[in-house]
Amino acid sequence: MSLDQAAESLGDLADRLTDGALVTDRDVIDAYAFDRALFCPAGQALGLVRARSVDDVVAVMRFATEHRIPVVTQGARTGLSGGANAVDGGLLLNVAGLDAILEIDPVDRTCRVEPGVINADLKAALNTEGLAYPPDPGSVAISTIGGNVATNAGGMCCVKYGVTKDYVRGLTVVLADGTVTRLGHQTAKGVAGLDLTSLFVGSEGILGVIVEITLGLTPALPPPLTGVGIFPDAESAGRTVADFMAAGLQPSMLELIDAATMAMINDFGDFGLPDDAGALLLVQSDAPPAEAEAVLARFQSVAEANGATEVVVSDDPDDSDMLVAARRAVAPAMEQYANAHGGGELVDDVCVPRSRLGEFFARLREIDDRYDIAVATAGHAGDGNMHPSVLFDARDEDQIAQAQAAFAEIMALGLELGGTITGEHGVGYLKREWLGRELDQGAQRLQAGIKDTLDPLGILNPGKVLPGTV
């Protein structure tokens, strides 16, 4: 079928959907064509479906299978890898409107939600029940649980509480041909058959459409004790992380902000950060008070042994809130900086063994020195998951080329140190060729084979994630 024929047949699709779900207005379609990734092209979609029900999703997938039309599922489009970008001649299937919290069960410590529920909204609803869903990506206030599941999102909680995958017990998914199936289990444990739930977590829309999620929960998280360490450079902060974790301590948060990022935050707002520090570590323990004090005391001694110039611990919730707000301000502060310096910002997401963090920062400095761009880094140091951002003038071809080269060098560095090209943002379009460098031939063959099994027509988010696909 030609694209013209497909466009004509959209009328048929509209008849199968909730009234108003199908949008064919070009301006609206184009406004939904991108997530927040840079350097990721978006194709021209045939139409946009804002699903109002699971039946809408089923109708879209049946239609797409009948007409062999690509489908790109998307939620809040806060992704950083281009995974939600439109493809030519395809449909955008936006499930942000499926945003009901269907059930919260305090006895079984579970909830069932639709994919469009905003992470922070779920956290708020659970809090009133004395429950918590820990995963907290930087986008917590704007990203959806469905998107979090599709990318296996992480955040600042992971060093103690793990990632999205650790909380997903079951999924209802719509397969490529429109079949609705339930995967996983509602119970705390379950090993009946291959673990297809985990296969869908982090699958970035290439295997099916997630329409319902059962999450395991924890009791509400206790209030943390917070500490901050100031270091002469990122290397010494990185070594502190390795030594601290090696000592058997368990923080509930361990974040790093480097000097360049701190300067951007200080330009963005007053969060009480120093203006002459080489790097900062933000550490929390939510253990009971005496234990938390012991954890932070140990942090202080390890930090000082690694050259920290100052370590401050506070049990004042206001201090803690201010420091966490500073960490959460990294994204808008960098955006403000980028906007004032030519608009270019490429956020990387490598994860390295914590034991290699000192080396990582030393090598990152060499990369920064070698190119005429700026690298500013913050991230989840306790997990070794760092977000070096390459900042450049996006109006300048040479700057763009340098930024892309530096970005590639950072991924190569991550792999060289025994790490991965992506700790939590996903592959999407941005890193799909790099996936071919991380995975060996056998693993690539398995990935492609499984994709082909679940999506024999190749209509689910084609051209994303897997290398060498169109």
Add this chain to the structure above:
Amino acid sequence: MSLDQAAESLGDLADRLTDGALVTDRDVIDAYAFDRALFCPAGQALGLVRARSVDDVVAVMRFATEHRIPVVTQGARTGLSGGANAVDGGLLLNVAGLDAILEIDPVDRTCRVEPGVINADLKAALNTEGLAYPPDPGSVAISTIGGNVATNAGGMCCVKYGVTKDYVRGLTVVLADGTVTRLGHQTAKGVAGLDLTSLFVGSEGILGVIVEITLGLTPALPPPLTGVGIFPDAESAGRTVADFMAAGLQPSMLELIDAATMAMINDFGDFGLPDDAGALLLVQSDAPPAEAEAVLARFQSVAEANGATEVVVSDDPDDSDMLVAARRAVAPAMEQYANAHGGGELVDDVCVPRSRLGEFFARLREIDDRYDIAVATAGHAGDGNMHPSVLFDARDEDQIAQAQAAFAEIMALGLELGGTITGEHGVGYLKREWLGRELDQGAQRLQAGIKDTLDPLGILNPGKVLPGTV
């Protein structure tokens, strides 16, 4: 190729293996043909390979692919579902001899092990480094990490520390055609591509052969405070579990033993258990002392509100060790009972939502009453994962029929209450037809499709796990 031809060609296989790895002695082969499951047939294997190296595993899989010979991978053969049982004309590939602990890294809190390492041996090695690998199946002293991964084993730790899957970061696997591939990541986080690691965890040998495992670890677990509650019946104990967990408390262990099981334990040895109790809950908290005391005080009040006749809390490690020893004695005590009563013992493994535990025990009592067999139950009550054992005279056809009917009713009950047919033992041969009752059509199609993709010749543990396979 006929079986005779295959047997002849084993000489060719021997040439490709470490000297002595191939065993063709019929008595030895037959001695390796079973795991510990009941009512699961074992076929007549062509030969047994006791692999001494990854190269041996590769050679077996290449040979098996060339000759289309089934391969059943096995470790310590402590499984309870027949997953490691021989199939006719196939090879038994025993990897218990691949038992090296390759690396322990306290900074990154990881270890790399071969599949044949015994769980308890790994725990002991980690303990000297101040580290822990929490998963602790009942078979902890005799089962291998590879087998634990292949079944996604659980244990008494799960209520706080999760299951095997939560600790597996990366795997090296040998695929059906002999290709060696590395899956997952060494780092704390990683989302590069589909999560094939989790797909292999719990795959019971039907997708490939696991030859190396990278595990994430925790700091050494703190000493627990232990409590025990005595109840008039299992229903009130079950309701206590639901109420206690609903109160937002987090035990590190919450186990149940019913009256029938307690009687068997008391016949087996003196662990200080009462001889007239209807059910017992064993609870631990490994939080810091003040917090642990608060958790157990709350347990006491919830238990008493549900009719507990006695609740005792002790911080004496000897008391704690004795109670845990009593719980661990369930398996040998039941075996002793069974041996004295006709030898029949079918261990079930249903997992239900904790909120349904009270109902579960009431219904279980009805099943027990309706059949002329005995049902004795212990299990991981905090997770709703119960092990009702059906005890019967295996020399009596009518008893066998009744036992099988009762066993089936227990699984049906688990499904009816929103649970699963297996929380941690796996499907193997024993429950493969029941998998078809738990999974919907779409999920069954996906399971079969993925199996077919990874094992196009159908040589990996055929006839196991998936319903309707031969």
